[in-house]
Structure formats: structure tokens, C-alpha cells
Amino acid sequence: MTRAKDGSSPACEVILYCDGACRGNPGVGGYAALLRSGGNEKVLSGAEAHTTNNRMELTAAIAGLGALTERCLVRMHTDSQYVKKGMTEWLSSWLKRGWRTKDNKPVSNRDLWEKLVTLCARHDVKWEWVAGHSGNELNERCDALANEAIDRFLAEGGDG
Numbered sequence: 001m002t003r004a005k006d007g008s009s010p011a012c013e014v015i016l017y018c019d020g021a022c023r024g025n026p027g028v029g030g031y032a033a034l035l036r037s038g039g040n041e042k043v044l045s046g047a048e049a050h051t052t053n054n055r056m057e058l059t060a061a062i063a064g065l066g067a068l069t070e071r072c073l074v075r076m077h078t079d080s081q082y083v084k085k086g087m088t089e090w091l092s093s094w095l096k097r098g099w100r101t102k103d104n105k106p107v108s109n110r111d112l113w114e115k116l117v118t119l120c121a122r123h124d125v126k127w128e129w130v131a132g133h134s135g136n137e138l139n140e141r142c143d144a145l146a147n148e149a150i151d152r153f154l155a156e157g158g159d160g
Contacts, residue, residue, distance in 0.1 A: 019142035020056025029056040032145030033064030047153035058112040065119035079132030
């Protein structure tokens with residue numbers, strides 16, 4: 001069994017797909033996360049009135065990881081280079097610079113990045129990028145679920 005970052009063994013292994021969508025950018029946004037472990041599957045989705053695609057991509061990852069109640073090995077699949085590179089390439093530099101970019105500007109969406117960092121610290125997360133709209137079944141399903149969340153939000157009188 002793979003060891004977690006802190007040396008403990010993860011209690012489970014989870015495949016997590018996440019995706020965000022936005023109608024207008026900014027605009028009405030939706031997110032979806034699909035978790036699979038063993039023979040179990042859990043789907044989470046939601047929408048917000050005034051947001052951006054990047055915020056919805058981050059929210060999807062946060063929702064998926066937030067649903068886990070014990071330390072897991074998580075194979076996180078995202079079609080967002082922003083989320084994957086943020087966590088695997090840019091984060092350490094942002095932290096060294098006090099949440100500033102290399103151009104000394106505040107990191108966008110810091111509130112969500114901080115939540116994601118906290119959740120990732122509880123698990124052993126392996127980030128995997130998948131090309132969006134390329135026929136990957138679970139990625140396509142998350143995209144559809146995120147868009148369905150927007151449709152539900154608007155049908156229920158959400159402010160778009």
C-alpha cells in the first residue's frame with residue numbers, strides 16, 4: 001500500500017474527477033466532482049451566480065476532497081491546467097512570496113487555493129491532467145453535471 005505524505009497508510013484509494021463550467025466569464029458557474037472507491041460512487045455538484053471558470057474548477061476539487069472523511073490516496077483528474085499547475089508547479093513559489101505572483105501581484109482566488117491546500121494536506125493526492133472534451137468518459141460526465149447544475153440554478157430563479 002502507498003504511504004501518505006506523513007508516513008501513515010491511506011485508509012482508501014479514490015479516483016476523483018472534477019470539472020467547472022461558466023456561462024460568461026464571469027457569469028453563472030457550475031461545478032461537479034465524481035468520486036469512485038471500490039464499487040462506490042458519489043457525485044457532487046452545485047452552482048453560483050457570479051463567478052469565474054477558474055473558481056468553479058477549484059470549487060469542484062475542493063468539493064470532492066471535502067467529501068472524504070478519512071485519509072485517502074486520491075487520484076485527482078482535472079482538465080484544468082490552472083488547477084493542476086497551481087498545485088504542482090506554482091504553489092511553492094506563491095507561498096515563498098506570501099501569496100504573490102512572480103509579477104508581485106496577489107494570487108487570484110487565494111481563498112480557494114488555501115482551502116484546496118488544506119484539504120490536500122489531509123490526503124496523498126496524485127494530480128493527473130486530462131484533456132477536456134476529448135472523449136474521456138468521466139471527464140465528460142463531470143462537464144455535463146456542472147452544466148446541469150447551472151441549468152438547475154437558473155431554472156430555480158438563480159441570478160444569472
